[in-house]
Amino acid sequence: MQITLINAFKNATVNPLQTLQNYGQSVWLDYIRRSLITSGELQRLVDEDGLRGVTSNPAIFEKAIAGSTDYNDALIALEQQQDMDAMSLYEQLAISDIQDTADVLRPVYEQTKKRDGYVSLEVSPYLAHDTQGTIAEARRLWQVVGRENVMIKVPATPAGIPAIEQLISEGINVNVTLLFSQETYELVANAYISGLEAFAAQGGDVSKVASVASFFISRIDTAIDAIATARVKTATSASEEASLRTVIGKVAIANAKLTYQRYQEIYQSAQWQALAGKGAQTQRLLWASTSTKNPLYRDVLYVEELIGADTVNTIPPATFEAFRDRGQPRASLKEHLEEAHDIMETLSRVNISMQDVTKQLLTEGVQLFIEAFDKLLSAVEKKREAVLGTDLDRQSYYLPDDLAKSVQASLKDWLVNGKVRRLWAQDASLWTSTDENRWLGWLGITEDQLAHIDHLKKLAEEVKSEGFKHALLLGMGGSSLCPEVMKLTFGKILGYPELQVLDSTDPDQIKAVENKVDLTNTLFIVSSKSGGTLEPNIFKQYFFDRVQQVLGAEEASKRFIAITDPGSKLQQVAESDGFRDIFFGLPSIGGRYSALSHFGLVPAAIMGVDVAKFLDYTEEMVHSCAATVPASDNPGVVLGTILGVLANQGRDKVTLITSPGISDLGAWLEQLLAESTGKDGKGLIPIDQEPLGKPLVYGSDRLFVYVRLESDPDPNQDAAVDALEQAGQPIVRILIRDPYQLGQEFFRWEIATAVAGSIIGINAFNQPDVEASKIATRQLTSEYEQTGAFPAETPILAENGIQLFTDQKNAAALFEATGDRSLFGYLRAHLDRIQVSDYFALLAYVEMNDPHQAQLQAIRQAIRDAKQVATCLGFGPRFLHSTGQAYKGGPNTGVFLQITCDSTVDLPVPGQKYSFGVVKAAQARGDFQVLAERSRRALRVHLGSDVQTGLTTLQTAIKQVLL
Numbered sequence: 001m002q003i004t005l006i007n008a009f010k011n012a013t014v015n016p017l018q019t020l021q022n023y024g025q026s027v028w029l030d031y032i033r034r035s036l037i038t039s040g041e042l043q044r045l046v047d048e049d050g051l052r053g054v055t056s057n058p059a060i061f062e063k064a065i066a067g068s069t070d071y072n073d074a075l076i077a078l079e080q081q082q083d084m085d086a087m088s089l090y091e092q093l094a095i096s097d098i099q100d101t102a103d104v105l106r107p108v109y110e111q112t113k114k115r116d117g118y119v120s121l122e123v124s125p126y127l128a129h130d131t132q133g134t135i136a137e138a139r140r141l142w143q144v145v146g147r148e149n150v151m152i153k154v155p156a157t158p159a160g161i162p163a164i165e166q167l168i169s170e171g172i173n174v175n176v177t178l179l180f181s182q183e184t185y186e187l188v189a190n191a192y193i194s195g196l197e198a199f200a201a202q203g204g205d206v207s208k209v210a211s212v213a214s215f216f217i218s219r220i221d222t223a224i225d226a227i228a229t230a231r232v233k234t235a236t237s238a239s240e241e242a243s244l245r246t247v248i249g250k251v252a253i254a255n256a257k258l259t260y261q262r263y264q265e266i267y268q269s270a271q272w273q274a275l276a277g278k279g280a281q282t283q284r285l286l287w288a289s290t291s292t293k294n295p296l297y298r299d300v301l302y303v304e305e306l307i308g309a310d311t312v313n314t315i316p317p318a319t320f321e322a323f324r325d326r327g328q329p330r331a332s333l334k335e336h337l338e339e340a341h342d343i344m345e346t347l348s349r350v351n352i353s354m355q356d357v358t359k360q361l362l363t364e365g366v367q368l369f370i371e372a373f374d375k376l377l378s379a380v381e382k383k384r385e386a387v388l389g390t391d392l393d394r395q396s397y398y399l400p401d402d403l404a405k406s407v408q409a410s411l412k413d414w415l416v417n418g419k420v421r422r423l424w425a426q427d428a429s430l431w432t433s434t435d436e437n438r439w440l441g442w443l444g445i446t447e448d449q450l451a452h453i454d455h456l457k458k459l460a461e462e463v464k465s466e467g468f469k470h471a472l473l474l475g476m477g478g479s480s481l482c483p484e485v486m487k488l489t490f491g492k493i494l495g496y497p498e499l500q501v502l503d504s505t506d507p508d509q510i511k512a513v514e515n516k517v518d519l520t521n522t523l524f525i526v527s528s529k530s531g532g533t534l535e536p537n538i539f540k541q542y543f544f545d546r547v548q549q550v551l552g553a554e555e556a557s558k559r560f561i562a563i564t565d566p567g568s569k570l571q572q573v574a575e576s577d578g579f580r581d582i583f584f585g586l587p588s589i590g591g592r593y594s595a596l597s598h599f600g601l602v603p604a605a606i607m608g609v610d611v612a613k614f615l616d617y618t619e620e621m622v623h624s625c626a627a628t629v630p631a632s633d634n635p636g637v638v639l640g641t642i643l644g645v646l647a648n649q650g651r652d653k654v655t656l657i658t659s660p661g662i663s664d665l666g667a668w669l670e671q672l673l674a675e676s677t678g679k680d681g682k683g684l685i686p687i688d689q690e691p692l693g694k695p696l697v698y699g700s701d702r703l704f705v706y707v708r709l710e711s712d713p714d715p716n717q718d719a720a721v722d723a724l725e726q727a728g729q730p731i732v733r734i735l736i737r738d739p740y741q742l743g744q745e746f747f748r749w750e751i752a753t754a755v756a757g758s759i760i761g762i763n764a765f766n767q768p769d770v771e772a773s774k775i776a777t778r779q780l781t782s783e784y785e786q787t788g789a790f791p792a793e794t795p796i797l798a799e800n801g802i803q804l805f806t807d808q809k810n811a812a813a814l815f816e817a818t819g820d821r822s823l824f825g826y827l828r829a830h831l832d833r834i835q836v837s838d839y840f841a842l843l844a845y846v847e848m849n850d851p852h853q854a855q856l857q858a859i860r861q862a863i864r865d866a867k868q869v870a871t872c873l874g875f876g877p878r879f880l881h882s883t884g885q886a887y888k889g890g891p892n893t894g895v896f897l898q899i900t901c902d903s904t905v906d907l908p909v910p911g912q913k914y915s916f917g918v919v920k921a922a923q924a925r926g927d928f929q930v931l932a933e934r935s936r937r938a939l940r941v942h943l944g945s946d947v948q949t950g951l952t953t954l955q956t957a958i959k960q961v962l963l
């Protein structure tokens, strides 16, 4: 509301606002807004109305910033200079208002010898129950505002009171807010006095410290009147009814008058006199919440009735004008004290507890400020997003009504319970209260990387100038999937080595990758967080040996770098082999959350991606997902809530549709979603690269997420997704303008996964069932080392070069289901086990190449269309480090067909008896063993050495089964 000045000359002799000074009361304004300052209105209020101070609070700033256009230009200018999160933007705007107001009030501060002339800025209401957080925030604001005549507002909560004492002891001016009860007032006055004593003891000049105790008025009447009015209706006697009527509209003022009595006693005490002797100022009572809320009350009631020496009344604009117009000042505060006592006694006689009411008002007061702040930050975030435009990946969603309602309810829960802030504060109780707090280092990684970007730039320049033709990354899962996304998205960048990724023990695939690189001119990147994973270690042994053969031992070392966590076995190996460089990861980041750490960025820099630019874009999403961005405006939280809520309602098949230019993103997402959430019999089942179909081939267990690259969209995908939406399927749409914005997706989905994990109720940062197959594989390989063979196994069928294997339980189920002991019969029995809302997964331990993919995709599609179930395709062993977790630990709704083969070539692992072929076989068997142990429905098809023919036979048989 704009303060309009009435014609002061009409009332030239008596301005009631000015008259308040004669009674020793200072009038402050409970309002701030940029145009008030810039228009000169604030100065006029000082000059003509005797205004001596200004107070702000989150609700006032919410109205100013969200409810006006005053700040739009400043916000646009700030955001265009540098992207910031909503909280930082708000703070810049608010602090500049506070500084300007302080400057207008500075002469008052000087004329009144530091008694008046203050403007107040409140600490974040999110910290109302956090003593240390409040202290740190108040110190910071005090520093940043940098004006003597500012007061930092701290609420009088149990956590706020020790903070007040500490801040006063540091010489910081404090306005104590949200005071309702006389008891709390005493605690606050004591905190002030103790704080001043501590400040004096350290040699501080106490005359420079100022404080007010903001005692809330109108809310007391609002609360008591409501109770008393309700009780009048149920009163059991005339005297009870009379008593109740006596307190209506009277308690707020009585409460304030009696508190003022305590003020006078406290500041006459000997303890205080000692401080007063040193020049200390009393902590004045400041009447806050002084507009009347009941229209039947005189609009200036809470000004007129509370006038007394050494007090402040902070008045909102309408009341300010009303008082100027018709206020009738008198020394009211010391009047009718007996009556005030009587009112409070009557209140207790009718069993209305001031203690309960004021406690409730404090709780509500904090909550109201939190809600105002949420609203404010939400508005700022929307304005920020409008400035960013398509620089920020956009997200929208369509959900059928019932699902939309559940999602909204969950978002509300995240908002009301401050869960976004708890996530950023690394609060393990959002998940299972085990060790989740140790795994959230990724939250701050982009900022960290940007702060130390030079070594990545240097690395990129070095590999460029040395003219490497290729870079070969050796790693698994979290250490290989992000580099693979980068490789497939950015391709070969001129002047930089072409990146290749090896994440398979399949000898044919290793050979194929080896053939793609020039061993004499390749930089090898051995990437393993733990440094103990079998595959990257044996890849390193193999290629280190190969390069040594070609270039000699000394030269080979110069061609290898390692990315690993500090202290790992890989670090030791890299050091003893004299690798050219080691890049370290952060132990507080698990593999699948490591894309924006060195595990993603070192390979990206080597292949020529401008990592600074990539991270700058990513930061925009980090800011959008910040702790203070309310849940419904926070893109990561919104996505995670949809994922989690829908999973809990049976829509756990997250079907990923990605534009061709970024199609590999799905492989990275598969790992993130499945490994993070698929455990304890719950979780998300990612469905990646499933050929798109018409709506009727999908069940009601799906959520579709369409990640569309706007620079290169696929019209078929657009049409298919539109049709799905029309058919009522839930869809999330994410729009990416430029591949450089892919980092935004890494971050959005990491937040989303953490949120979904919380909603599903699991630990989103461990992978217990991946460990189980690693153990099974290790047992099998060590048995092979000792005996030269695996334990014997007997197929349940051998037909046309194809063998079928399974465990006893699955075999029994198949035998019971069919008397037809043929490939056709077993396949039919196995596929018949697929029920509605199950999913079918092909686990293919064959070389991952185009022809194999095409055949496997065709099998998958045929099953999806015939059974209307979600289908997955994983290549072994890479999926073991990814979706393998959910297949074993997630819901028992998967039906698995494992496909193994004999490789045409085998490759030795230098220094080991076992070969790559042996490792791959052990991995497949270990995988199957754990699936069987977890009572999963699984069958293994062994194709022999002619994979192509074997796959054709399998495809034909399955087609027949599905007919």
Ligand SMILES: O=C(CO)[C@@H](O)[C@H](O)[C@H](O)[C@H](O)COP(=O)(O)O
Binding pocket: 030, 055, 056, 057, 059, 120, 153, 175, 176, 177, 178, 214, 218, 219, 286, 288, 289, 290, 291, 314
């Ligand atoms: O606490 C101070 C000043 O120190 C005030 O800004 C205080 O927050 C406001 O007076 C109240 O929030 C206004 O409350 P109400 O009139 O909306 O009940």
Ligand SMILES: O=C[C@H](O)COP(=O)(O)O
Binding pocket: 476, 477, 478, 479, 527, 528, 529, 530, 531, 532, 533, 536, 591, 592, 881
């Ligand atoms: O996703 C993680 C893989 O299991 C690889 O782990 P690592 O980076 O410790 O080798």
